[in-house]
Amino acid sequence: MFMKLVEIENLxxxxxxxxxxxxxxxxxxxxxxxxxxxxxGAGKTTLFSCMLGLLNxxxxxxxxxGTNIRKSKQYLRQIGYVPQKPTFEKNFPAxxxxxxxxxxxxNQKDNVIDNVLQKVxxxxxxxxxIGDLSGGQQQxxxxxxxxxxxxxxxxxxxxxxGIDLQSKDLFYQILRDLNQKDKITIIWSSHDLDAVAKLxxxxxxxxxxxxxxxxxxxxxxxxxxxxxxSESSMQMHMHHHEN
Amino acid sequence: MGFEIISYGFMQRALxxxxxxxxxxxxxxxFLVLRRHSLFGDALAHSAFGxxxxxxxxxxxxxxxxxxxxxLSALGLTKIRQRFQISGDATVAILLSSGLAMxxxxxxxxxxxxxxxxxxxxxxxxxxxLENTILILGLAGSILIxxxxxxxxxxxxxxxEEQAKVSGIQVEKVSYLLVVIAGITVVSSMQLVGxxxxxxxxxxxxxxxxxxxxxxxxxxxxxxxxxxxxxxxxILTSYSFNIAPGGMIVLISIIIFGVSLGLKSLRKNKFIRxxxxxxx
Numbered sequence: 379m380f381m382k383l384v385e386i387e388n389l390x391x392x393x394x395x396x397x398x399x400x401x402x403x404x405x406x407x408x409x410x411x412x413x414x415x416x417x418x419g420a421g422k423t424t425l426f427s428c429m430l431g432l433l434n435x436x437x438x439x440x441x442x443x444g445t446n447i448r449k450s451k452q453y454l455r456q457i458g459y460v461p462q463k464p465t466f467e468k469n470f471p472a473x474x475x476x477x478x479x480x481x482x483x484x485n486q487k488d489n490v491i492d493n494v495l496q497k498v499x500x501x502x503x504x505x506x507x508i509g510d511l512s513g514g515q516q517q518x519x520x521x522x523x524x525x526x527x528x529x530x531x532x533x534x535x536x537x538x539x540g541i542d543l544q545s546k547d548l549f550y551q552i553l554r555d556l557n558q559k560d561k562i563t564i565i566w567s568s569h570d571l572d573a574v575a576k577l578x579x580x581x582x583x584x585x586x587x588x589x590x591x592x593x594x595x596x597x598x599x600x601x602x603x604x605x606x607x608s609e610s611s612m613q614m615h616m617h618h619h620e621n
Numbered sequence: 622m623g624f625e626i627i628s629y630g631f632m633q634r635a636l637x638x639x640x641x642x643x644x645x646x647x648x649x650x651x652f653l654v655l656r657r658h659s660l661f662g663d664a665l666a667h668s669a670f671g672x673x674x675x676x677x678x679x680x681x682x683x684x685x686x687x688x689x690x691x692x693l694s695a696l697g698l699t700k701i702r703q704r705f706q707i708s709g710d711a712t713v714a715i716l717l718s719s720g721l722a723m724x725x726x727x728x729x730x731x732x733x734x735x736x737x738x739x740x741x742x743x744x745x746x747x748x749x750x751l752e753n754t755i756l757i758l759g760l761a762g763s764i765l766i767x768x769x770x771x772x773x774x775x776x777x778x779x780x781x782e783e784q785a786k787v788s789g790i791q792v793e794k795v796s797y798l799l800v801v802i803a804g805i806t807v808v809s810s811m812q813l814v815g816x817x818x819x820x821x822x823x824x825x826x827x828x829x830x831x832x833x834x835x836x837x838x839x840x841x842x843x844x845x846x847x848x849x850x851x852x853x854x855x856i857l858t859s860y861s862f863n864i865a866p867g868g869m870i871v872l873i874s875i876i877i878f879g880v881s882l883g884l885k886s887l888r889k890n891k892f893i894r895x896x897x898x899x900x901x
Contacts, residue, residue, distance in 0.1 A: 430787045431786075431787070432783065432786060432787065451789060454787060454788065454789045455789060457787070459784065459787045461783065461784065464781060464784070465781065466780050466781050467655055467657070467780075469831060470655060470780060471655075471830075471831050471834050471835065471836060471837055471839070471840040472776075472780065472836060472837045473835050473836040473837075475836075476776075476836050476837050476838070477780070479773075480773065480776065480777045480780065480784075480785075480788075481788065482773075505835065505836075506835065507835040507836070523784075527788075
């Protein structure tokens with residue numbers, strides 16, 4: 379049995395009287411590849427914001443490596459984070475290598491940058507300006523930046539939104555290698571059920587509250603669960619339209 | 622005249638102060654420009670005007686009151702902006718007009734000042750004293766050392782605040798430090814180009830450098846070079862032709878920007894950009 383790296387207990391978040399998350403509990407073990415699925419507005423980004431210490435106004439408890447994150451932020455050193463769409467000034471004058479260097483820890487040497495850029499197939503573009511790259515390439519730069527500090531856990535928030543198919547496939551291949559070859563624990567939120575079915579060993583299905591957490595095959599072979607997921611997605615979709 | 626003018630004490634002080642201020646403005650300005658705070662320097666300068674008027678009114682050395690007023694008001698407004706989610710441009714407008722209003726009121730209360738406010742408005746680098754030159758050198762040196770020591774934190778928070786926060790950087794503290802540094806830079810640079818032209822030294826060399834460079838370090842070095850060149854040539858030519866140095870320095874930086882734009886568009890027309898060929 380692997381060690382529990384992340385434990386979330388009864389996590390609830392209230393935005394001005396509206397419950398964004400309600401009593402969410404699950405855990406992530408070492409070397410897990412967890413896919414978090416859920417419709418728009420299901421609370422995936424809120425969940426990640428709490429986990430990353432960006433949102434502190436929550437009830438419940440979040441533990442990383444056995445320590446409550448309210449007590450110490452040391453856990454962040456072991457986390458690599460790739461946001462949904464990295465926002466930066468389009469003409470920001472930074473090369474690919476400089477962006478990756480931002481993720482370096484104090485005592486690390488620069489040669490790690492080349493290695494990590496090779497992992498994401500971008501070593502040839504290390505001297506390019508980040509703004510000149512395509513959306514898919516930029517996301518790979520952000521994976522490289524997240525990986526350069528050699529984290530134990532990689533957290534990705536819908537990282538392929540708005541990226542072309544070819545880039546998506548390459549992105550998924552990189553994620554698979556990171557989990558299987560480099561043994562990095564991955565927590566990944568996605569809309570893409572097919573990709574989650576192919577890549578993730580574990581699935582958490584979120585729609586304000588967690589209504590499934592378990593082995594991926596169990597979720598994708600259970601028609602009732604799939605039906606429940608699509609109905610809740612539809613409801614959420616209609617709710618958005620009504621608003 | 623030739624190199625003879627460099628042998629004058631006042632010219633040596635002006636050049637040394639000018640170079641130090643140019644270096645400070647270009648480095649600090651790059652962070653402001655990239656955070657879309659280009660006009661923040663202008664607002665700081667205007668609030669410093671209120672500080673200068675307060676100093677003259679109270680009989681205190683006006684540069685000290687300018688430092689205090691501009692830094693405190695900038696910190697206060699940054700706090701208000703974060704707490705009440707007021708947009709950056711509105712903050713700039715408030716800071717700018719409140720400083721100017723304070724200055725105008727104090728001047729009218731005093732019935733006008735005997736000291737020439739013109740030198741604060743348009744700069745008086747050729748009149749800079751040895752004490753002020755040493756002060757400027759000390760401030761510029763300290764600011765450049767702080768930026769060098771916290772280089773990663775400044776670059777990362779400028780690039781993406783959320784990600785910087787996740788990586789463990791104390792983003793708010795870095796932002797406050799930048800505001801303080803910007804305040805010191807702006808008040809120091811008033812001696813070179815004056816309140817009304819300060820923001821140009823902060824913005825123009827950086828925008829020019831960004832036309833050519835790919836990386837952050839490259840941009841910083843280019844911007845510093847443009848700023849120092851503008852300051853040195855501006856001071857020398859202004860003396861030779863008896864023109865206000867502040868205006869001349871800014872004019873030269875604008876000429877460099879114009880020439881750079883021309884070169885850039887020529888290069889764009891001449892060469893087709895290489896496509897990015899790595900796996901997409």
